[in-house]
Amino acid sequence: xxxxxxxxxxxxxxxxxxxxxxxxxxxSSSKRIRVDFNLENLPSDPGLRQKISxxxxxxxxEIRRYxxxxxxxxxxxxxxxxxxxxxxxxDEVFCFYCYLFGQGVGKQGGGDTFVTKGxxxxxxxAKLESHVGGVNSAHNHAVKKSEDLLKEKQHIQSVLVKQSNxxxxxxxxxxxxxxxxxxxxxxxxLAFRGHDESQGSSAKGNFLELLQFLGDHNESINEVLQRxxxxxxxxxxxxxxxxxxxxxRETSKVIIKDLDNGFFSILVDKSRDILVKEQMSLVLRxxxxxxxxxxxxxxxxxxxxxxxxxxxxAIECLLCEHNLSLSNLRGxxxxxxxxxxxxxxxxxxxILKENNSAFYVHRFAYQLQLTLVAVAKNHINIAEFFYVVSxxxxxxxxxxxxxxxxxxxxxxxxxxxxxxxxxxxxxxLNQETNLKRPGDTRWGxxxxxxxxxxLMFSAVVDVLEIIEEDxxxxxxxxxxxxxxxxxxxxxQGVSELSEKLVSTRKYETYPLVHLxxxxxxxxxVAIATVERSFSAMKYVKNELRNQMGDR
Numbered sequence: 001x002x003x004x005x006x007x008x009x010x011x012x013x014x015x016x017x018x019x020x021x022x023x024x025x026x027x028s029s030s031k032r033i034r035v036d037f038n039l040e041n042l043p044s045d046p047g048l049r050q051k052i053s054x055x056x057x058x059x060x061x062e063i064r065r066y067x068x069x070x071x072x073x074x075x076x077x078x079x080x081x082x083x084x085x086x087x088x089x090x091d092e093v094f095c096f097y098c099y100l101f102g103q104g105v106g107k108q109g110g111g112d113t114f115v116t117k118g119x120x121x122x123x124x125x126a127k128l129e130s131h132v133g134g135v136n137s138a139h140n141h142a143v144k145k146s147e148d149l150l151k152e153k154q155h156i157q158s159v160l161v162k163q164s165n166x167x168x169x170x171x172x173x174x175x176x177x178x179x180x181x182x183x184x185x186x187x188x189x190l191a192f193r194g195h196d197e198s199q200g201s202s203a204k205g206n207f208l209e210l211l212q213f214l215g216d217h218n219e220s221i222n223e224v225l226q227r228x229x230x231x232x233x234x235x236x237x238x239x240x241x242x243x244x245x246x247x248x249r250e251t252s253k254v255i256i257k258d259l260d261n262g263f264f265s266i267l268v269d270k271s272r273d274i275l276v277k278e279q280m281s282l283v284l285r286x287x288x289x290x291x292x293x294x295x296x297x298x299x300x301x302x303x304x305x306x307x308x309x310x311x312x313x314a315i316e317c318l319l320c321e322h323n324l325s326l327s328n329l330r331g332x333x334x335x336x337x338x339x340x341x342x343x344x345x346x347x348x349x350x351i352l353k354e355n356n357s358a359f360y361v362h363r364f365a366y367q368l369q370l371t372l373v374a375v376a377k378n379h380i381n382i383a384e385f386f387y388v389v390s391x392x393x394x395x396x397x398x399x400x401x402x403x404x405x406x407x408x409x410x411x412x413x414x415x416x417x418x419x420x421x422x423x424x425x426x427x428x429l430n431q432e433t434n435l436k437r438p439g440d441t442r443w444g445x446x447x448x449x450x451x452x453x454x455l456m457f458s459a460v461v462d463v464l465e466i467i468e469e470d471x472x473x474x475x476x477x478x479x480x481x482x483x484x485x486x487x488x489x490x491x492q493g494v495s496e497l498s499e500k501l502v503s504t505r506k507y508e509t510y511p512l513v514h515l516x517x518x519x520x521x522x523x524x525v526a527i528a529t530v531e532r533s534f535s536a537m538k539y540v541k542n543e544l545r546n547q548m549g550d551r
Contacts, residue, residue: 039066044073046094047118061149064100068146072096092118095131101142170224171232177221178234181210182243189539192240208235255296256322259286264324265331267295268315268340268347270306271534273541278303280314281533285331297533298322308339308347315351326351329358336370372446375512382512386438389449393435395478396463403434405466409459435460 037059043049052060095102095114102115113119114131121127132139185192185206194205204212215222225233264286273279280303285295301314319326332348334340340347341360348360376382397403410433417423433452438445453460467479501507 037063039063042066044070046073046096046099047092049099051116052100064146064149067096067100068150091122092120093128094118095139095142097142097146098139101145102138170228173221173224174228174234177211177214177218177225178239179243179247181207181214182240183247184210186244186247189536193237207240211235252298252322255284255298256324258288258294259284259324260289261328262286263328263330265333266315266329267333268311269335269531269534270303270311271537273537274543275541278306279534279537280311281537282315282318283533285333300533300537306339308342308345308350311339311347312350326355326358329355332358332360334360379512386446389453390438391478392453392460392464393437393449395467396460397435397437402463402467406435406456406459406463409462410456413458 099115190206192207195203197204215225267283270280280301282298288294303314351358436449438449464479
């Protein structure tokens with residue numbers, strides 16, 4: 001570096017530095033010693049004062065106000081200019097304002113002579129006027145700063161940050177209205193923004209429309225929204241996102257506080273969103289302070305890979321984000337996928353290696369559903385029954401025209417029963433229903449299908465007769481095959497099937513069939529909380545809002 005740069009010699013002051021001095025000059029030391037102070041003990045004599053720069057920067061203005069309020073130290077001497085303070089025990093003068101606000105400007109206006117050394121050349125009084133100088137001199141700038149310091153409320157900085165109490169109240173009213181609108185939209189999974197959010201647009205979006213609706217029905221809110229500045233409407237989508245994130249964080253804090261560093265279990269599942277991206281959902285299960293079992297949704301996380309190691313890393317990151325540790329984990333609940341429950345490199349095994357107390361439990365409701373399906377498929381009578389039910393739902397509900405015919409037939413049947421006194425009328429009775437298609441992994445779907453079939457059995461038979469007479473060739477064949485089945489010729493409902501099994505003692509021959517019918521009539525299959533997050537995700541992230549982020 002010596003080839004390109006010339007070293008600057010450090011010039012040291014030849015005069016000895018006294019140890020008793022509390023301040024070291026910048027030329028003798030690169031470190032500045034901060035001086036502690038007490039306003040009552042600050043010296044008035046300018047010859048004994050420490051430099052303003054020797055105090056902590058946060059205390060500079062406080063010290064300056066103290067000296068300005070006290071005024072310059074002026075012993076009884078005949079000095080030509082009043083704003084020069086005199087040194088009481090020497091025939092020297094110092095500049096009061098340059099001491100308070102003097103900045104390093106070289107030798108302009110006498111340099112440090114009027115600040116630290118003191119002026120005593122009384123045979124050259126013209127230098128006093130030279131020190132004062134013109135309008136833009138360092139001395140006059142120091143005088144102006146002193147005057148401004150005593151009028152702090154008139155500074156531009158004070159004007160910018162000054163807000164009246166009414167402004168603050170208006171801001172809080174506006175912010176509360178916006179937060180209420182955001183909470184409403186979040187609770188119902190509705191979109192915020194519209195196609196055109198301009199003032200005269202009719203498609204501003206749910207957020208702006210709801211805020212305007214709230215203002216139209218609340219006079220105080222409407223007044224605030226009308227007089228609020230255009231640069232402080234708090235309706236920008238970035239502000240909306242910030243408030244949503246704040247609500248999510250506060251909700252998570254409440255959940256973690258309720259957990260109170262206790263033991264918990266996790267329920268994890270994964271599914272694809274509308275953009276065919278794998279999303280992992282995590283639910284916490286724990287017992288609160290009252291001993292009540294609680295299940296809270298904690299978050300949905302995008303996972304680039306569905307291998308067990310990637311899922312484990314995603315779970316750890318989500319738990320660490322909420323200050324939760326795997327050491328307090330006591331249970332794992334997953335589905336039957338190999339990457340979840342494998343004993344070699346599955347997710348449950350990786351977590352058990354770190355915490356052997358995190359026991360894995362296959363979801364019981366899922367097991368029960370698969371068990372029922374497996375039992376049904378291994379017995380010909382039950383398998384035939386559900387095969388006919390599935391075929392019936394396909395034939396009767398295969399088109400909108402058939403569904404309308406089924407609805408009309410059911411309505412006519414209900415009206416006839418009401419006129420004949422067979423049915424009771426009242427609140428929540430005789431509601432419109434429809435046939436649901438059963439599925440092996442859709443919990444409770446078989447039960448719901450059978451219940452609806454029992455309620456609509458007469459209407460279903462009427463629709464089958466209509467299809468057999470007026471339908472196309474393939475439709476007629478399907479309807480006739482179903483109508484010709486002995487099961488539907490004699491059976492008037494699943495409840496009658498249960499009675500006939502008992503009356504004919506067939507339940508002894510087919511005990512599992514009887515058990516299945518009893519379960520279908522009495523017990524609905526439980527659902528898992530973790531599945532609800534994906535249902536909500538389909539409302540929030542759909543084909544119209546497919547560009548939303550993963551978090």
